[in-house]
Every structure is written in C-alpha cells, then in structure tokens.
Amino acid sequence: MPTLPERIDPAQLARLGSLPIKARVIVEGALSGMHRARLHGSSVEFAEHKEYSPGDELRHVDWKAYAKVDRYYVKQFEQESQLTIYLVLDASASMGFSGGGMSKLEYAGISLAALAYLAIQQQDKVGLVASGDKAIETMVPPRARTTHLHDLLSVLDTVMTRGGTGDETPATALKRIAELTRRRRALIIVATDLFDADDETLSVLTALRAQRHDVSVLHILDPHELSFPYDGLTQFEALESTNKMLVNPNAIKREYIERMQAFLTKCRGTMTAAGVDYHLATTDTALEKTLLDVLVARSKLGPGRRAS
Amino acid sequence: MGFLAPLMLAGLAALAVPIAIHLIGRQRARIVKFAALDFLMSTKRRTARRLRLRERVLLLVRIIACAAVVLALAKPFTSCERKGPRVTRGPQAAVLVVDDSFAAGYIVDGKPWLARATTEARRILTQLGPEAEVAIVRSSEGADHPTELTRDHLRLRDQLIALEPSSRPADTTRGLARAAQLLAASSHARKTVYLVSLNAKTGLRPDDLPWGKDGPELVAVDLRPEKMPNLAVTALRVVPEPGAGTRGVAFDADVANFSDTAAKIELSLSIADRVVARGSLELAKGEKRVKRFLATLPPGARASDASVSLDGDALAIDDRRWVRASLRDEVRVLLVDGDPRTVRHDDEVFYVEAALRPGDREDSGTLVRVITAEELANIDPRMKGTAAAIELESYDVLILANVAALSSERVSVIAQWVRSGGGILVAPGDQVDSAAYDRTMLPLLPQSLRDPIDTTWGAQAEDRDSRALHLVKWEADHPIFMPFSKAAPELADAKFFKIALLGPTTATADRKVLARFTNGAAALIEASIGAGRTLLFTSTLDRDWNDLPIHPGFLPLLQGAARHLARKHASFGETDHFVGSSVVLPTADLKKLEIRGPDGKSSAFEGDRIAGRSSIRFGRTDRPGVFRVTGTDLTGGAHERDELGFVVNIDSRGSDLTPAAAADLPPSGSGGSGAPADESRRVELWHALAAALLLLLLAEGLLVQR
Structure with a gap:
C-alpha cells in the first residue's frame, strides 16, 4: 500500500475557502502519489481483446498480452455503466463535538465532499443524505452531471454550517436509501460516529450489505473521545440529551477507556463479520490519508464485490 | 458524657471545610459538552447513580472524619457505675x-x-x-x-x-x-x-x-x-431380693427434691449400661423419698454395675448414682472333725460350722460338709467313682480341726489339690502330735508345730483369766482382718489359755504372720503352696484351748478366712465410696492390678507397689462412676476381676x-x-474515636481509589 505523506493538516484545510476547493485539494493530494490507472475502470467490466488499430486509446493496450504474443491488443470493455454512490452524513448533535480542532461533522463533511468530487469526475452518480434532525429533510438524489457536484457540495456546506443537531441516527437515512435503490446495487458510504444506543445503525448496515450493496463506513471520532484527557472536577453535558454528570474524570477514566475500546471492538467486529468496509478515523488524521484508505480498500475488493 | 478539653470542640467549625470544598468544587467544575461519556456511561444508569452516591458518601465520610478528629482532641469521657463488688486498686x-x-x-x-x-x-x-x-x-x-x-x-x-x-x-x-x-x-x-x-x-x-x-x-x-431448683439421687442401696428369683436384687434409691416446687421425676435403672426399669415419683418441695426397683442380675455375672438416674436437670452430676450389685459366691468347705463328740457343743467343729453357716440358712454363702478324719480316706483318687468317694475338687476350702497327723499318701493328695488352687486351714488340738505332724504334714503347713504351751498351767482358778493370752498386732489391711477396727474388742477380748508353738519354717512361699498373741507367739500364719494357700491357726477352733468361739469376732474371722482361702471376697462395692476417698483392694496374689476409671484413665499397680502386699490403696477416685479392675496373675494372664471392681459416687450433701x-x-x-472505693469510674472514649478515625481514613482512601 502506498504511503502518503501527511501534507495537509486538517486544521489548515479548514482554513481554506469553499468546500469545492477543499475537496479538490484533498483529492489531488491523495492521488498525486498513486498510479492513476489503478482507479480507472473501477466502474467498468472487461469484455474481450481486439487487435490494436490506430486511434485506440493507448491506455487500453494490454501490455501483458503484448509480452506474450508480441502483438498489440486492446482490452475492450463492456459499455460503462454508472455506479450509484450514496453519501450518508451523520449530522446529529454528537457529530458537532470538537476536542479542539475540526469537529467530527466538518471532518465527515469534507471527506464526503472529496469522495463526491472524485466520483463525479468518474461520471458516477452521487447522491447525498444527511441525517440528524428529523425536522430538516436533506436529500440530494444521485446524478452524474458535473453541475451536480456544485449542488452536492453546497448542500454539504449548508449542513456543516448549520452544525450537528438532533439525535437521529443514520439508520433512518439508510433505510430510506434501501427503499430508493430497490434492487439496484449501490455504493453507500456513511460517515458517522456510530453513537447509537440501540445499535440500530449497525443492524441496518448489516442488512444493506445483505442486500448486496457495497457499504463503507467512515467511523469518525475525536481524539479526545479516545484518550479522555480531562482532569479536575468536570461537569460533562450530553449533546443529544439533557444528561449532566459532575464527576472527577480521573475516577472514571479507566472505566471510560475500557468501555470505548469495547465499543470500537464491537463496531469493527460487527462490520467485518457483515462484510462492511470499516474505517476508523480520528479528526486529527490527514483527510487525504482517510480518503486514500477508503479508496485503497475499495480497490482491493474483487470484481465480485463491485457494485454495478 | 463530658470532655477533658471542651475548648477543642470549637474545632467542629472545621466540619464546614469538606462541605465548602464539595460545594465550591461543584461550582467550579468545568463544563464540557461531551457526547461519548453520555453514550458510554449514562446508558448504564446504575453507573451514574453509583457515581453520585459515591460522591455523597465520600462527603459524609470526610465530615465524620473531621468530626472524629475534633472530638478525639476534646478527650471525651463517660463515667459508669461500678458493677459488682467493691474492689480497691493498689498494694494489698x-x-x-x-x-x-x-x-x-x-x-x-x-x-x-x-x-x-x-x-x-x-x-x-x-x-x-x-x-x-x-x-x-x-x-x-x-x-x-x-x-x-x-x-x-x-x-x-x-x-x-x-x-x-x-x-x-x-x-x-x-x-x-x-x-x-x-x-x-x-x-x-x-x-x-x-x-x-x-x-x-x-x-x-x-x-x-x-x-x-x-x-x-x-x-x-x-x-x-x-432460684436454683435441684433434684438428686442421694443414695442407692442394693439388697438381695429372693422374691425375684435367685438372681433377684432390689435397688433402693433415695431421691430428693431440693426445690421450692413439687416435681414429678422420671427415674430409670440401668444395669451394665442398659436401662432395665423405669419409674416415676412425685415429690413435694423439699421432700425426700425412696424409690425401689426390683431387677435380676444378668445371667452369668456374679456382680454387675447398676445405676439409677433421673431426667436431667440443671445440675447433672447428682442425677445419677451407681452401685455395685453382686450375688454372694458360695464357699464350699470340707470340714474334717478330728474330735467328734456326741454332745453337740463339745464337738470340735460345732462352733466352726455355726460360724460358717449361721442359722444354717441357704443364703449364708457357705456350703459346709463335715466328715471325720477316717472319712478323709475317701479322698484317695483310687476311690473315684464309688459312692463314698470325696472329690476334693468339689470344695474350695479344707479345714482340719484337731485332726491327727495324716498318712503321707493323703497328705500328698491334699497337697496336690492345694497346689492347684485349694485352701487349707489347719488348727491344732489335743489330737495333734507335733512329732507326727513333723513327719508327714509339713507339705501342708507354713511352719512346723512344736508342743503346745498352757499359759494357765499351775494357776489358781481366779488367776486363769489374767494369765490368758490375747490376740494383738493383726494385719489390719489383710482381707481376713479388714472387717475389724483397729482395737476390735470382739477379737482382742478373747482369751487364749493354750497355744501351739511353732518350729522351723517349711518349704512354702510368701510366709507371713497375720496375727500374734500378747507374748509374741504367732497366732495365724499364712503361706502360699503353688496356686493355693494354707493358714495355720495355733489354737483350737472350739473352746478347748480358748474362748474365741464365743466372742463376736469369731464369725467374721472364720468367714473371712474361708473366703480368703477360697479367694472369694466379700464384695467391696457394697460400701459407698465417695469421690476423693481412697479404696482398699485386696491384691489376691496378683502380679499386676490395673484400675480404669469412668473417664477411661488407668492406674496400674505392679512391681514394688504390689509385691508382698495383701492389699493396695487406690486414691484417684476423682470422678463418680464405675471403676473396673483388670488383674494379671502369676501366669501372666490378664482378666477383668469383676469381684474387685467398685463404684464411686459424689457426696450428696452438696446437692442441697x-x-x-x-x-x-x-x-x-x-x-x-482503706478509703472507700470510688463507686463510679471514668471511661475515656478517645481511643475508640481514634480507631474510628483510622477506619474512616481507610474508607475514604478506598472510595477515592475506586
């Protein structure tokens, strides 16, 4: 796996201008160290060989065949079918937490923007659903047009500007996607912190995977949520409820970390068992690295796992 | 309660410190909006509640700890009334x-x-x-x-x-x-x-x-x-009860009620640790009554331990009393009359027979057969099977009363019988010729006989009594003399006018003079011949040479001698031994005596403690109950000696x-x-407070750690 120098600090990125610029910066940063060909054809299926004739694209020349038979053959592909990608952004109140740097919502939003940018460039159909507040319907249907990218990014921008509200989990949004896609397989990328008391999200993700959708989960957490670096008497206030807890953090730190580890283990275990592509990312991780992780993991999946 | 340093109580104001810290800490608490904690911790409601409770308990512990420090410094004390007797401290x-x-x-x-x-x-x-x-x-x-x-x-x-x-x-x-x-x-x-x-x-x-x-x-x-009500069995006696058969005995138990109220008492009689009879008794307050139980001794046993107990009360030790019940062994005596007369009271054996079988009663414990010296010829083993034959083996004791010297054959038959365990009593008389005795009779005698002396020879009729000899210096511990007191006028008053003197000792073992006359001459000599015994009395058994037969001491002396020769002693258990008293037991020619008490502890008498003694004294009677005796005889065989066992009871005076x-x-x-003691005393409490403080600090530490 190619390594990526962490060129772009998420904090610096946050200071950049509009979302389209951020998305582009990330995508270019992520792809600059990769062989581009690896990404091509991620939406096409190989059909047959034909002998090279001038005018054919050089990138379709099968160099392995040339090595064997000393003739130029060009790989012919079935008619490219568009991949439908649903981006699901968990915009609930818990995603608004920031331990100092970028909030989880911002991190998730920019990550999804980058993915949208990339997909649109590949002519894939990209849709967006943001969950969190029942009162606010945020749904952008999948399209492949370049102008669609602008719509997508502006909606994402709006959601991020509004900040995390509500306590709805992405499960509702995912169920809706399942209804919309019906039998057509889609790639569903969810960016969430999975703070779901009922584990509903996990079960819906598992169900989607069972319907042969390609599912990726970008599990986003703040570093403070992992290390619990608090000290001194502190009143912790919940973001999705009115609960308050006055406590000496040192007294509960060990138990908190144990429970967090157990939670992460459960999430990873459930996802892996269901065949869901799972990526844990903290908000201090370089965004292009996170993006690359997702892309590399996807490129490693065999053709059978590709959605069509 | 008071305080030695009450000013220190001002420090109670310090209680405000932990409260203030708690409240200020609460206000100064940093507020952090944090989703994960609520998600991870408060979903477990109990955790949250526990955390809150712990905070409060911690506050409480700190307040109490502060209070304990202040109170301990104030040195609290309390005074309490002295209980019990007045005790003064100090040198005394x-x-x-x-x-x-x-x-x-x-x-x-x-x-x-x-x-x-x-x-x-x-x-x-x-x-x-x-x-x-x-x-x-x-x-x-x-x-x-x-x-x-x-x-x-x-x-x-x-x-x-x-x-x-x-x-x-x-x-x-x-x-x-x-x-x-x-x-x-x-x-x-x-x-x-x-x-x-x-x-x-x-x-x-x-x-x-x-x-x-x-x-x-x-x-x-x-x-x-x-109130200390108490019921007790204060005495238990056993008497033969011919009405209940040959083995029948009656037990009379004295039962006392030392209480203020009437009581119904359930009693039970046990023989050899088996309850054989039960009964009840109603006693008014302070009343004492006798309860009689009739029972038969178990077959085969000549003696048995019995006890009467009542249903337990608060003082158990006096609820049971033991007794040793024994049937008398019959001693079979073959009495050889060396000088038979037609007038009964002139007969040589008239007094002996009367003493051995008083009133000629069945239950006298002795079976006497009188024969003449001539009839003694029938003991010859060659006569066996004939109607006239006398089998010595059927007798325990042979008494030769004024019998002229026997032939060597007869003496050897008799000596053989004695060696195998028989007992012989020889008494001289006018028919006895010491020279003839020396020739044939020595195997049966502990000492050879010499001519008799007549102490009244030549005396006037009125001087006769004053010149008579008397019995003195008898072995008080010997079974024969055990029934007699130290002075025993019934023996000492008897007058002996003529006695046989003794010559050299014979080849017998364990020769011992049991009694002497006032002139120092031996009166009664004992010796062992094999497993048997011989006794030589140096005067007559009738009134020819003395007047002993008409003295009260004659009967117990002769019965004792017969039983001793027959090795059948009167039961010792019939006497009531109290705890702590010493018990005299006859050694009965045993090599070793082992006495096992009711608590299972054994005491053994052997070696020097028993050799050459006719009786031993056992003093370790510190528990009531049955003491069993095991004897080891000269052949080395050890058997329980039923006839020597005894029981020990508590002195029932203490039951009242x-x-x-x-x-x-x-x-x-x-x-x-001495100055009167202070009726109240001061108890300082700060030690307890200091201990409580330590515990509180420990608890606080644990709570903070968790």
Missing part, C-alpha cells in the same frame, strides 16, 4: 475463694455457673491492680490450696480459666480458713477475702469461724441465680443448694484500713 493482700464444688457445674443460661464465677473473679483480679498480692483458693472439699500469695497475675488468670467444677461438695469454711491463713502471713495493711461462691448452706459451718474480729475483710460476691443466711457467713473483719 487479697484471696479469691472460688466455689468449684460440683454444684458450680449448675447450668445457668446455657453455661456452668463456674464460668460466670471465674469471669467475675478475673474482673476482680484486674481491678485489684498489679501491685496486689493475690491467691486463688478453691472451696471444694479436699481441694489443694496454694501456699502463698503471688503477684503473678497472669498465672492466676490462667488458673481461673482452667478451673472446672470438681466432683466434690463445697467446704467453704475450710476455703475461708485457708484464705485467712494466707492473709495472716502477709505484711500488707489491707487484707480482703473475695468469696465467689454459691454460698450453699451445706458448705458452711457457722460454728467453726475461720477468723476472729481482726480477720480480713470479707466481700461476698453474689452471683447466685434467684439452699443458700446460707448472711449470718452463716463469718463476720467481715476490718481488713486493715
């Missing part, structure tokens, strides 16, 4: 007289009263302080007493802890007298006797004062429960727990000078 001499009689085993609230008594005695010992010289005197009868006062209170404490109820009645007066002696030897001005006793009336002798007016101060510690009146106690002396 004191004796604790503790009642360890069997009545101290009376169960009060599930524990023996003695436990309560020793606890109180230990408390007094503590209060006396280390400078006091103290002794502990047990007030049971026959208890060993200390010889001096001591400051070794640890040892005294151990003595008190180890104290257990004895099996003897109380003798409080003796205990007090010993206490007074111990205190008299002390140079301390203050002398006190602490009497920790049930104060039973039977333990005190009011007319026997242990000290005079200058005696020690007496502090009677009254730990007696208000009626309290003594205050006037029965000896008057309390001045006991030296």
Whole structure:
C-alpha cells in the first residue's frame, strides 16, 4: 500500500475557502502519489481483446498480452455503466463535538465532499443524505452531471454550517436509501460516529450489505473521545440529551477507556463479520490519508464485490 | 458524657471545610459538552447513580472524619457505675475463694455457673491492680490450696480459666480458713477475702469461724441465680431380693427434691449400661423419698454395675448414682472333725460350722460338709467313682480341726489339690502330735508345730483369766482382718489359755504372720503352696484351748478366712465410696492390678507397689462412676476381676443448694484500713474515636481509589 505523506493538516484545510476547493485539494493530494490507472475502470467490466488499430486509446493496450504474443491488443470493455454512490452524513448533535480542532461533522463533511468530487469526475452518480434532525429533510438524489457536484457540495456546506443537531441516527437515512435503490446495487458510504444506543445503525448496515450493496463506513471520532484527557472536577453535558454528570474524570477514566475500546471492538467486529468496509478515523488524521484508505480498500475488493 | 478539653470542640467549625470544598468544587467544575461519556456511561444508569452516591458518601465520610478528629482532641469521657463488688486498686493482700464444688457445674443460661464465677473473679483480679498480692483458693472439699500469695497475675488468670467444677461438695469454711491463713502471713495493711461462691448452706459451718474480729475483710460476691431448683439421687442401696428369683436384687434409691416446687421425676435403672426399669415419683418441695426397683442380675455375672438416674436437670452430676450389685459366691468347705463328740457343743467343729453357716440358712454363702478324719480316706483318687468317694475338687476350702497327723499318701493328695488352687486351714488340738505332724504334714503347713504351751498351767482358778493370752498386732489391711477396727474388742477380748508353738519354717512361699498373741507367739500364719494357700491357726477352733468361739469376732474371722482361702471376697462395692476417698483392694496374689476409671484413665499397680502386699490403696477416685479392675496373675494372664471392681459416687450433701443466711457467713473483719472505693469510674472514649478515625481514613482512601 502506498504511503502518503501527511501534507495537509486538517486544521489548515479548514482554513481554506469553499468546500469545492477543499475537496479538490484533498483529492489531488491523495492521488498525486498513486498510479492513476489503478482507479480507472473501477466502474467498468472487461469484455474481450481486439487487435490494436490506430486511434485506440493507448491506455487500453494490454501490455501483458503484448509480452506474450508480441502483438498489440486492446482490452475492450463492456459499455460503462454508472455506479450509484450514496453519501450518508451523520449530522446529529454528537457529530458537532470538537476536542479542539475540526469537529467530527466538518471532518465527515469534507471527506464526503472529496469522495463526491472524485466520483463525479468518474461520471458516477452521487447522491447525498444527511441525517440528524428529523425536522430538516436533506436529500440530494444521485446524478452524474458535473453541475451536480456544485449542488452536492453546497448542500454539504449548508449542513456543516448549520452544525450537528438532533439525535437521529443514520439508520433512518439508510433505510430510506434501501427503499430508493430497490434492487439496484449501490455504493453507500456513511460517515458517522456510530453513537447509537440501540445499535440500530449497525443492524441496518448489516442488512444493506445483505442486500448486496457495497457499504463503507467512515467511523469518525475525536481524539479526545479516545484518550479522555480531562482532569479536575468536570461537569460533562450530553449533546443529544439533557444528561449532566459532575464527576472527577480521573475516577472514571479507566472505566471510560475500557468501555470505548469495547465499543470500537464491537463496531469493527460487527462490520467485518457483515462484510462492511470499516474505517476508523480520528479528526486529527490527514483527510487525504482517510480518503486514500477508503479508496485503497475499495480497490482491493474483487470484481465480485463491485457494485454495478 | 463530658470532655477533658471542651475548648477543642470549637474545632467542629472545621466540619464546614469538606462541605465548602464539595460545594465550591461543584461550582467550579468545568463544563464540557461531551457526547461519548453520555453514550458510554449514562446508558448504564446504575453507573451514574453509583457515581453520585459515591460522591455523597465520600462527603459524609470526610465530615465524620473531621468530626472524629475534633472530638478525639476534646478527650471525651463517660463515667459508669461500678458493677459488682467493691474492689480497691493498689498494694494489698487479697484471696479469691472460688466455689468449684460440683454444684458450680449448675447450668445457668446455657453455661456452668463456674464460668460466670471465674469471669467475675478475673474482673476482680484486674481491678485489684498489679501491685496486689493475690491467691486463688478453691472451696471444694479436699481441694489443694496454694501456699502463698503471688503477684503473678497472669498465672492466676490462667488458673481461673482452667478451673472446672470438681466432683466434690463445697467446704467453704475450710476455703475461708485457708484464705485467712494466707492473709495472716502477709505484711500488707489491707487484707480482703473475695468469696465467689454459691454460698450453699451445706458448705458452711457457722460454728467453726475461720477468723476472729481482726480477720480480713470479707466481700461476698453474689452471683447466685434467684432460684436454683435441684433434684438428686442421694443414695442407692442394693439388697438381695429372693422374691425375684435367685438372681433377684432390689435397688433402693433415695431421691430428693431440693426445690421450692413439687416435681414429678422420671427415674430409670440401668444395669451394665442398659436401662432395665423405669419409674416415676412425685415429690413435694423439699421432700425426700425412696424409690425401689426390683431387677435380676444378668445371667452369668456374679456382680454387675447398676445405676439409677433421673431426667436431667440443671445440675447433672447428682442425677445419677451407681452401685455395685453382686450375688454372694458360695464357699464350699470340707470340714474334717478330728474330735467328734456326741454332745453337740463339745464337738470340735460345732462352733466352726455355726460360724460358717449361721442359722444354717441357704443364703449364708457357705456350703459346709463335715466328715471325720477316717472319712478323709475317701479322698484317695483310687476311690473315684464309688459312692463314698470325696472329690476334693468339689470344695474350695479344707479345714482340719484337731485332726491327727495324716498318712503321707493323703497328705500328698491334699497337697496336690492345694497346689492347684485349694485352701487349707489347719488348727491344732489335743489330737495333734507335733512329732507326727513333723513327719508327714509339713507339705501342708507354713511352719512346723512344736508342743503346745498352757499359759494357765499351775494357776489358781481366779488367776486363769489374767494369765490368758490375747490376740494383738493383726494385719489390719489383710482381707481376713479388714472387717475389724483397729482395737476390735470382739477379737482382742478373747482369751487364749493354750497355744501351739511353732518350729522351723517349711518349704512354702510368701510366709507371713497375720496375727500374734500378747507374748509374741504367732497366732495365724499364712503361706502360699503353688496356686493355693494354707493358714495355720495355733489354737483350737472350739473352746478347748480358748474362748474365741464365743466372742463376736469369731464369725467374721472364720468367714473371712474361708473366703480368703477360697479367694472369694466379700464384695467391696457394697460400701459407698465417695469421690476423693481412697479404696482398699485386696491384691489376691496378683502380679499386676490395673484400675480404669469412668473417664477411661488407668492406674496400674505392679512391681514394688504390689509385691508382698495383701492389699493396695487406690486414691484417684476423682470422678463418680464405675471403676473396673483388670488383674494379671502369676501366669501372666490378664482378666477383668469383676469381684474387685467398685463404684464411686459424689457426696450428696452438696446437692442441697439452699443458700446460707448472711449470718452463716463469718463476720467481715476490718481488713486493715482503706478509703472507700470510688463507686463510679471514668471511661475515656478517645481511643475508640481514634480507631474510628483510622477506619474512616481507610474508607475514604478506598472510595477515592475506586
């Protein structure tokens, strides 16, 4: 796996201008160290060989065949079918937490923007659903047009500007996607912190995977949520409820970390068992690295796992 | 409650500190909006509640800890009234007289009263302080007493802890007298006797004062429960009961009710540890009655242990009493008349027969057959099977009364029989020629005979009595003489006018003179011949040479001699042995005697302790019950000797727990000078507070750690 120098600090990125610029910066940063060909054809299926004739694209020349038979053959592909990608952004109140740097919502939003940018460039159909507040319907249907990218990014921008509200989990949004896609397989990328008391999200993700959708989960957490670096008497206030807890953090730190580890283990275990592509990312991780992780993991999946 | 340093209580204001810290801490708490904690922790509601509770408990612990510090510094104390007897601390001499009689085993609230008594005695010992010289005197009868006062209170404490109820009645007066002696030897001005006793009336002798007016101060510690009802079997006797068959015996049990109320008592009779009869008895308060049980002894046993017990009350030791029931063994005597007469009372064996079979009764325990010297020829083994034959084996004892010397053949037949275990008594008379005896009879005699002497020879009729000899110096411990007292006028008054003198000793073993006359001549000589015995009486068994037969001592002497020769002793168990008394047992030619008490402990008499003795004295009768005796004879065979076993009972005087009146106690002396003791004492509480503080700090530490 190619390594990526962490060129772009998420904090610096946050200071950049509009979302389209951020998305582009990330995508270019992520792809600059990769062989581009690896990404091509991620939406096409190989059909047959034909002998090279001038005018054919050089990138379709099968160099392995040339090595064997000393003739130029060009790989012919079935008619490219568009991949439908649903981006699901968990915009609930818990995603608004920031331990100092970028909030989880911002991190998730920019990550999804980058993915949208990339997909649109590949002519894939990209849709967006943001969950969190029942009162606010945020749904952008999948399209492949370049102008669609602008719509997508502006909606994402709006959601991020509004900040995390509500306590709805992405499960509702995912169920809706399942209804919309019906039998057509889609790639569903969810960016969430999975703070779901009922584990509903996990079960819906598992169900989607069972319907042969390609599912990726970008599990986003703040570093403070992992290390619990608090000290001194502190009143912790919940973001999705009115609960308050006055406590000496040192007294509960060990138990908190144990429970967090157990939670992460459960999430990873459930996802892996269901065949869901799972990526844990903290908000201090370089965004292009996170993006690359997702892309590399996807490129490693065999053709059978590709959605069509 | 009071405080030695009340100003320190001002420090209670410090209680505000933990509260303030808690409140300020709450206000100053940083507020952080944090989703994960609520998601991870508060979904477990219990965790949240527990955390809140812990905060509050921690606050409470800190407040109490602060309060404990302040209160401890203020040195709180409380004063409490002294309980129990007045005890003055300091240098002094004191004796604790503790009642360890069997009545101290009376169960009060599930524990023996003695436990309560020793606890109180230990408390007094503590209060006396280390400078006091103290002794502990047990007030049971026959208890060993200390010889001096001591400051070794640890040892005294151990003595008190180890104290257990004895099996003897109380003798409080003796205990007090010993206490007074111990205190008299002390140079301390203050002398006190602490009497920790049930104060039973039977333990005190009011007319026997242990000290005079200058005696020690007496502090009677009254730990007696208000009522101490007691039922007891105070005596048990056994008498033959021919009406219940040949093995029938009657047991008469004296049962007493030492209570204020009437009682219905269930009694049971056990023979050889098996209950064979039950009965009940109604006794009014203070009443004593006899309950009779009829029973037959188990077949095959000549003697058996029996006990009568009543259903348990608070004092168990006097609820059971043992007795040894035995059937008398018949002694079969072959009496050879060496000088038969037609006038009955002139006959040589008239008195002997009468003594052996008084009233000619069936139950006299002796079977006598009288034959003449000529008939003795029929003992010849060659006569066996004929009608006239006399089988010596059918007899235990052979008495030759004034029988002329027998032929060597007969003597050897008789000697053979004696060697195999027979007993022979030889008494001379006018028919006996000492020279002829020397020729043939020596195998049967312990000593050869010489011509008799007549002490009244030539005397006037009125001088006859004064010149007569008397029996003196008999072996009082010998079974034959055991029934007689030391003076025994019934023997000593008998006059002997003519006695046979003795020549050289014969080849017999264990020769011993059992009695002598006033002139030093031997009267009764005993010796062993093989497994048998021979007795030689040096005067006649009728009134020819003496008047012994008409004295009361003749009957027990002759019966004793017959039983001794036959090795059938009168039952010793019929006497009531009390705990602590010593029991005399005949050695009966045994090599070793082993006595096993009711507690299973054994005492063995062997070697020097038994060799050459006709009886032994056993003193370790410290528990009531049955003592069994195992004898090892000369052949090395060990058997239980039923006839030697005996029972020991408690002295039932101690069962009467009626309290003594205050006037029965000896008057309390001045006991030296002494300021009256303070009736109340101060108990400082800061130690407890300091301990509580330590615990609180520990708890606080644990709560913070968690």
